[in-house]
Amino acid sequence: MLDAGNRQALTQQLRPPAGFRLVHAVGTTFTLDMTSALSVPLSFVAGSGEQFTNPVAVLTALRKVSHRVDIFCQAGNIRVPQGASDLLALLEPMVHQVSVRGGGLFHPKVWVLEFENDGDGERRYRFLCGSRNLTPDTSWDLLVRLDGAPTDTIQPGNTPLQEFLTALCPLASVPLEQSRVNRIHSLADRIATVEWELPEHISSLAFRPLGVQTDPEPESLVSYLRNPQTAAGLNPDTAAAKTIGYKKLVISPFLDDTLLGRLVDTTRTDKTQVFSRADQLDLIAPNTISNKRFCFRSFDDTITPETGDDGASTSGDDPTGLHAKAYFCDYGFQTHVLLGSSNATDAGFNKNIEFLVEMQGFKSKIGVDTILKSLEDVPFTDYSGTGGQQRSEDEKMRYELDQALRQAAAGIFLLDAVPEQCPDTSGMYAVTLEHDWTPPTQLKATVRLVTLRTPVFEVGGPSQPGDSSLRYRNVPLADVTPYLVLSLTDPESELTATAVVQGVLRTDPDGRLDEIVARQLDNPDKLRQFLLLFLSPEDTPPGAGSAGLPWRFGAGYEAGASAGLFETLVTALENPNASEIFSELEPVIQRLVKLNGESDDVLQLHALWSAATEALQMKETPHGL
Structure with missing residues (x-):
């Protein structure tokens, strides 16, 4: 279940299944790095997923799918980009900042994705829940991925996820366009019927959004960690002391004494394993650190990466910090698990908007001992501090700022x-x-x-x-x-x-975003690359469509501005959405002609474009009219 050696980029998890294209994607993050957000649309366009450094590929992906992507983030936590790229403007329709009343934070990290096969209309769904922000951070994180398909009936277990999706739009500090609100609500309706494939070794699963709906049932781990007095716990004997497990493991970069106190089980001698960051453990009260029912370990981010013979790092993908949040509780032959965005703090369970997934499986497969063994390759060390430290004045000021x-x-x-x-x-x-x-x-x-x-x-x-x-x-x-x-x-x-x-x-x-596109496509070769990418189906690399042309982005270009475009334009004319596609491209073509109308390459490209648009008009005009 937890494989510390299995490291994948978020963009890999967002990528559609083979033969499918994106219908809609809704993502949430606490911190948003605008440059990282540019990589999200690339995940959904075949042939450009690895071309983040190519601005034409990024531009094309943004123009293709930005109207089908919505990203919600905490207001005031959008990072200032290092360079003010023109492409950042194309993020405007898809990024929505959120403000939470009452002083809480918008802290969930989830993605809900809908894909469609254009051949037969089959739809598939994917849900991602973890602790990773949309930033280039290389911290150690955990992720739950669920894939599913629609059914003919409502699946009651999806109601919390459905309610979470519909609660997002009212939280935005800048109101969304009504068309986007409608699309998100329609996605929520369809999600209600999805049957999800359970991860390996998991026998049951429940969605646990916090801060946007009614409390989960009293028997859940979330209810106990929010308020043990009103929760039921896992033990069915109401006469016995409540418990959520005799052996527990907590992984969290941030924690506080209040939440840790809810994990102490005075009826047992088993230690609760707590994996965190040393600087945060230093802030915990000394009597908590010295409690014999806890065993504290800290993430060691001082380990020097290994280097090869050439002096380059051989562990460039190694985690450089701890950002994962997970809770494992053994009870009987079962282990109950929480994975998601909530830190081990009272605010993480009672104040913020968060999202977790609660799962259950056999202890022999996902129990605390099994997880501890899987963490042996992650750089944790025994915490040797005593706690009781106070935050520095600089830390307090940073928090106030x-x-x-x-x-x-x-x-x-x-x-x-x-x-x-x-x-x-x-x-x-x-x-x-x-x-x-x-x-x-x-x-x-x-x-x-x-x-x-x-x-x-x-x-x-x-x-x-x-x-x-x-x-x-x-x-x-x-x-x-x-x-x-x-x-x-x-x-x-x-x-x-x-x-x-x-x-x-x-x-x-008028024309502001078209001007941005035109400023990027400032020569015929860039425009040709853009057209090849834009006119090709999203689930097929450019040139691999019905024309059967082998093509790889950044290579295989023939000389001349129009080389390779004829076959791509012919294929695009057969697209049922050809009118919409060609209409969107027309201002870009005209802008380049206006700026470089005397160039032979531009004239050649424009002639080819004009022929294609005339063919489209003839195709759509009834005979005899």
């Missing part, structure tokens, strides 16, 4: 973009920002557009006393964006926290 950013991100940021009026600024826009953000008085706050390094405006300081309206001048159309970068600095400690915040672009100039 992060909290202030999340509160700011939940606010209202309205942007308007209007053309500049001066003749010498043709094609430029004035972007006005209005907001309701009042930064803490002891902190310095700044804001800028994510696409531009300057200007950076101070908010609430001497230069902007009480002013909630800012204006950015001479902004190119492709740099107009609803994404802002907010920064908070504590002058005393000189600590700074920064996050990307999603605003609302009330006046979105």
Whole structure:
């Protein structure tokens, strides 16, 4: 069940089954790295999944599937990208920041995926639940994957997952387009009928979302960890002391005394194994650390990776930190398991929005002893500290800065973009920002557009006393964006926290996203690559369709802008959605002709395109009209 040597990228788990294409994907994450988010659409397009470094492949995948992908993340936890790539703008429709009332966090890490076989319409579903954020982090994580197929009846066990999906849209701080809301609700309805294949050695499974619906049944592990007084525990004898297992294992990077106290079983002498991080164990109370019913181990991230003869690391995929969350409880011949996003803290079970999967199987296959053996290759060491340490002043300030950013991100940021009026600024826009953000008085706050390094405006300081309206001048159309970068600095400690915040672009100039695409496809060869990828079926690598052309991205190009396109265009004309596909590409073609109309390659490509569009018109026009 738990194989420490089985390491796979998230993109591998998102990839459709052979012969299938993506219908819809809904994902959730606490922290979102915008650059990492660009890799998600690549997972769904055959022939481009390994081409993250090729901007044309990324662009094509975004244009193909972004309307079928929705990613929800914690407001104030969108990381500022290292470079302001034009492609980030194409994430706008699919990224939705969430703010949780009551001070909790939006912390689930799940994916719900729907695939379809275009040949016979067969549909398949996949569910992923783990502890991994959508970031390039290489921490050690755990993941539950379920694959399933629809049935003719409602499966009652899917109700919690269905309710979780329908609860997402109202949490977004920027309202989703109604078409996206409808798509997510329709997916939730279809998920209700899915029968899931159970993982190996698992006999039963239940979905456990927290913070978005009623409590699970009293017999569940979640109920006990939330409140042992109102839970039933696993033992059926109501006269005996409640228990959730005589031998327990907890894996969690963060923990607190409250949650650990709920794991102590005073009726037994078996130790509860706790695997965590040394810096977090240092914060636990000394009487908890010294409790003989616990055995604490810490993740050792100081181990130097092995190197080969050439000096390069031979363990580049080795975990560099602990991020997994798991709970194993042996009771009788069974082991009960929780895997998901909840840390071993009271907030993780009672305050945040989280998602876990609760499973049950034979102890001989997934018991605590078996899992402990599987962890032998993971760098854990005996914790030798005594606990009782206090958080440093810098740590406290970082926490305050992060909290202030999340509160700011939940606010209202309205942007308007209007053309500049001066003749010498043709094609430029004035972007006005209005907001309701009042930064803490002891902190310095700044804001800028994510696409531009300057200007950076101070908010609430001497230069902007009480002013909630800012204006950015001479902004190119492709740099107009609803994404802002907010920064908070504590002058005393000189600590700074920064996050990307999603605003609302009330006046979105026509052709803005087309301009971004055109700026990427700035020569005929890039446009040809784009067309080859875009016009090919998602479940078939470009050139491997009905034309039978062998093709591999980045290789096999003949000379000339139109080489290889004829067969691809002919195949695309047979697509039932050909009109929609060609209409979306038309502005891109016209933009390139406008910029490079004298190029022989562009003229050749345009002639081929014109012939294809004429053929499409003839095909769709009734004879005799």
